[in-house]
Amino acid sequence: MVETREQALDAVFHALADPTRRSILRMLAERPHGLSELAPAFPISAVAVSKHVRTLEAAGLVARQVQGRSHLCRLEPMALLTAHRWLQAYERFWSQRLDALEGLLEEMKRDADPA
Amino acid sequence: MVETREQALDAVFHALADPTRRSILRMLAERPHGLSELAPAFPISAVAVSKHVRTLEAAGLVARQVQGRSHLCRLEPMALLTAHRWLQAYERFWSQRLDALEGLLEEMKRDADPA
DNA sequence: CATTCAAATAACCGAATGGTTTTTTGTCAA
DNA sequence: TTGACAAAAAACCATTCGGTTATTTGAATG
Numbered sequence A, B: 001m002v003e004t005r006e007q008a009l010d011a012v013f014h015a016l017a018d019p020t021r022r023s024i025l026r027m028l029a030e031r032p033h034g035l036s037e038l039a040p041a042f043p044i045s046a047v048a049v050s051k052h053v054r055t056l057e058a059a060g061l062v063a064r065q066v067q068g069r070s071h072l073c074r075l076e077p078m079a080l081l082t083a084h085r086w087l088q089a090y091e092r093f094w095s096q097r098l099d100a101l102e103g104l105l106e107e108m109k110r111d112a113d114p115a
Numbered sequence C: 001c002a003t004t005c006a007a008a009t010a011a012c013c014g015a016a017t018g019g020t021t022t023t024t025t026g027t028c029a030a
Numbered sequence D: 001t002t003g004a005c006a007a008a009a010a011a012c013c014a015t016t017c018g019g020t021t022a023t024t025t026g027a028a029t030g
Helices: A005-016 A019-030 A035-041 A046-058 A076-087 A091-112 B007-018 B019-030 B035-041 B046-058 B078-088 B091-112
Strands: A064-065 A071-073 B063-066 B070-075
Touching: A005 A019, A005 A076, A005 B007, A019 A046, A019 A064, A019 A071, A019 A091, A019 B007, A035 A071, A046 A064, A046 B070, A076 B078, A076 B091, A091 B035, A091 B078, B007 B019, B007 B035, B007 B078, B019 B035, B019 B046, B019 B063, B019 B070, B019 B091, B035 B046, B035 B070, B046 B063
Parallel strands: none
Antiparallel strands: A064 A071, B063 B070
16 A cells, blocks of 8 residues: 555654544554444544544554454554654754753753852 | 644644655755755745745744745754654554564574574 | 845645545344 | 344545645845
C-alpha cells in the first residue's frame, strides 16, 4: 500500500494526527482488542471507528487477525520506528536547546545565591 | 493557538504529515531561510509555500522574524519534543520486537554454522 | 512620488477527511 | 433454516486541505 519512505512517513504521521486514532493505539498497546470491543469506547459510530482502524492499518500501525466474525486488532509497533527515526535526525537541535536552558538555570542559581 | 496537549499533538503530527513541510523543516535545520528564498526550492507557487510555513508555525515548529519586507524563518525544535515524547511511550514495544529479531538471528547463525 | 519587491489576503477549485445512516455480506447459533 | 450479530460497503454531507490566480498591503529604492 505504501511505496516509498516518504509515503510511509506521510501515512504514519497522518495516522497519528488524530486523537481518536491515538486513543485506539493506546488501547492496543495495553492488549489486542476486537473491533466491536474497541468501538464502544468512543462517542462516534462503529463505522467511524472501523474507518480509523483502516487508516491505522494502511499506515502499518495496526494488524488485523480475522477470527470468524470478529476482527482482532493488535499494535504493530515497528511502523512507529519510521516516525521515531525521522524525529531522531532532529534530536541534536532540541538537546542543544535543553543544554542552553540548563546553562541558564545554573547561571541564575549562581547569581541568586552568591557563595 | 494550540490549547491542550492533544491539540498540540494533532498540530505537530499533521504538520509533519506532508512531504513539502518536512522538506521545509530540513532546509531550516541547515540554517534559517527567508520565505522568498524557501519558495523557489519547490515546484509549487510561493503562496502555497507560505501556507505550508503558516501550518508549521501554527504547530510551533517554525518561528518567523520579520525584517522589513523579508520574513526570516527558523526551526523551532522544541515542538518536535512533543511528538518525540509521545513516541517514546511506545519505545518498549518496538525494542521488544527488535530484541526478538536479534534473538532469531543468533539462532539462525548457530544453526547454519554449528561449532 | 512612483516603482518594485515580499508577503498576505481573498476567492476559488477539486480531492480528501471525518462523520453519518442505510444496505449488504458473512458467520455463529437456536 | 432462520435469525442475530460483526463488520464492510455504499451513499451521502460538511469541512478541511493543498493548490491555484488575482488583488491588496507595506517596505525599500529610483
